[in-house]
Amino acid sequence: MNDLKEGKMRRFNYLSGEIDAVYHETALQFGLSDSAMLVLYAACSNGGSCPIDDICRLSGVRKQTINSALRKLEKEGVVYLEAIDKKRKRVCLTEKGMEMTGRTVARLITIENEIMDAWTQEEYETYLSLTDRYLTALKEKTKEAAGPDEDSIS
Numbered sequence: 001m002n003d004l005k006e007g008k009m010r011r012f013n014y015l016s017g018e019i020d021a022v023y024h025e026t027a028l029q030f031g032l033s034d035s036a037m038l039v040l041y042a043a044c045s046n047g048g049s050c051p052i053d054d055i056c057r058l059s060g061v062r063k064q065t066i067n068s069a070l071r072k073l074e075k076e077g078v079v080y081l082e083a084i085d086k087k088r089k090r091v092c093l094t095e096k097g098m099e100m101t102g103r104t105v106a107r108l109i110t111i112e113n114e115i116m117d118a119w120t121q122e123e124y125e126t127y128l129s130l131t132d133r134y135l136t137a138l139k140e141k142t143k144e145a146a147g148p149d150e151d152s153i154s
Contacts, residue, residue: 033072035068037105039073040073040097040101040104041105042059044109049082049091049092050090052066070091073097076096077096078093
């Protein structure tokens with residue numbers, strides 16, 4: 001790979017890591033684990049409840065990790081689980097959970113919205129388009145690189 005591309009990927013990876021670090025530090029400031037914040041974020045941004053499968057899929061976090069966070073949040077009276085069907089459950093915020101998200105993840109969502117609102121519509125669309133294009137290509141190329149017997153990356 002040439003130096004220019006290596007430098008761009010290094011910068012991209014640095015920025016991605018720094019963004020992740022900001023979310024991690026924010027979770028700590030809120031007194032939450034990263035996985036608990038993901039659960040509360042998903043429930044809050046979906047009107048107070050969210051299927052567990054969606055939380056795992058959208059966050060990229062393993063179901064076992066999310067379930068550990070759920071057990072802790074349930075024990076604290078922040079969430080409860082509700083059956084969707086025989087196999088699926090959804091996370092629902094309790095009144096205590098709604099109060100907690102108001103002090104934590106709802107503030108984060110407001111910050112994210114303020115940042116996006118400061119962008120022009122063109123900047124916003126460009127950002128989403130390029131991010132989607134990168135994700136799609138990354139999925140395709142890593143799947144190809146894994147070979148026909150290795151469909152573990154998706």
